[in-house]
Amino acid sequence: MQLTVATEYAVRCVLHLAGATAGAVVARREIAQARAIPAPFLAKLAQRLAHAGLIRIQAGARGGYALCQPASQITLLAVVEAADGELVLQPCAAKPQACPRSPACPAHRVWAKARRQLRATLAHVTFDQLAAQEKPPTRTRKSAWTS
Amino acid sequence: MQLTVATEYAVRCVLHLAGATAGAVVARREIAQARAIPAPFLAKLAQRLAHAGLIRIQAGARGGYALCQPASQITLLAVVEAADGELVLQPCAAKPQACPRSPACPAHRVWAKARRQLRATLAHVTFDQLAAQEKPPTRTRKSAWTS
DNA sequence: CCATATCGGACTAAAATGGTCCGATATTAG
DNA sequence: CTAATATCGGACCATTTTAGTCCGATATGG
Ligand code: FES
Ligand code: FES
Numbered sequence: 283m284q285l286t287v288a289t290e291y292a293v294r295c296v297l298h299l300a301g302a303t304a305g306a307v308v309a310r311r312e313i314a315q316a317r318a319i320p321a322p323f324l325a326k327l328a329q330r331l332a333h334a335g336l337i338r339i340q341a342g343a344r345g346g347y348a349l350c351q352p353a354s355q356i357t358l359l360a361v362v363e364a365a366d367g368e369l370v371l372q373p374c375a376a377k378p379q380a381c382p383r384s385p386a387c388p389a390h391r392v393w394a395k396a397r398r399q400l401r402a403t404l405a406h407v408t409f410d411q412l413a414a415q416e417k418p419p420t421r422t423r424k425s426a427w428t429s
Numbered sequence: 430m431q432l433t434v435a436t437e438y439a440v441r442c443v444l445h446l447a448g449a450t451a452g453a454v455v456a457r458r459e460i461a462q463a464r465a466i467p468a469p470f471l472a473k474l475a476q477r478l479a480h481a482g483l484i485r486i487q488a489g490a491r492g493g494y495a496l497c498q499p500a501s502q503i504t505l506l507a508v509v510e511a512a513d514g515e516l517v518l519q520p521c522a523a524k525p526q527a528c529p530r531s532p533a534c535p536a537h538r539v540w541a542k543a544r545r546q547l548r549a550t551l552a553h554v555t556f557d558q559l560a561a562q563e564k565p566p567t568r569t570r571k572s573a574w575t576s
Numbered sequence: 577c578c579a580t581a582t583c584g585g586a587c588t589a590a591a592a593t594g595g596t597c598c599g600a601t602a603t604t605a606g
Numbered sequence: 607c608t609a610a611t612a613t614c615g616g617a618c619c620a621t622t623t624t625a626g627t628c629c630g631a632t633a634t635g636g
Contacts, residue, residue: 311612326596343610403546
């Protein structure tokens, strides 16, 4: 339940789908190649995303992945938590029984606040925004992107 | 370099010292017992804190640990990073060479922002504040602390 | 000098992470 | 229908990290 490379892979995957024609099915291999993700690992990851209702998986010939919702509806937080589980940055905050001190510990509320803040930040970013930041290279050709 | 139980142990340890008479040396065993930290593990942890200049370690008979600075000068961030290394929540953000995509990846700036925010939140909390939140039980006896 | 108590580093166990493999199943082309 | 394609879904494995222990060396107080 931490931000790992799996998280980043998931983000890249959804980002790729967000950049494709809406609702189009993209082959796993294509995504893996374009985004530098180990293909078998992407398969596992995709299942988590599908289970969370973010993407649709089409099996069989000409199969692949597609978004279930418009990119503007998918938040970064949703993808992160689909990939790595609920985002919690302190074991103490995760399972209350592991920490009978919580009520007494003044640090507890700080962890909670930090977590809320972090999740809010990620929740405010949607994939249409991210995709838009990625598009320019195709539209504005040869602008000042070289450093 | 993540928030783990070691982080929490470190916080509790410094918190205990902050609650003691300023500059007093407290035995490791006492801290371990009072704060429910495995004593040998605290020893290892204390070395990290000492290395970071947060606490002073007194060896020999009647030895133990003491703060190097007034509690008001010690931030939660300092303790966290002393215990677990620099706080970074994305491997991608940690080592640039591991992620040649960083400049192109729109997620990158979000990770960076989230990290700044998180560190700022922790940096604004000092141990005199935390200690103050913990004191009441001794002063206000038998108030509404029972649920 | 001796008892006490930490140093500091080697060591181990368990969990999480990153990744692979493969039989089963679904879909499409022909 | 059948063959080819491509994912499912879960078992499996290697590496790294985490949590924790142990112990000889060293420092200090009495
Ligand atoms: S003891 Fe659980 S948050 Fe401090
Ligand atoms: S690829 Fe490194 S932050 Fe996205």
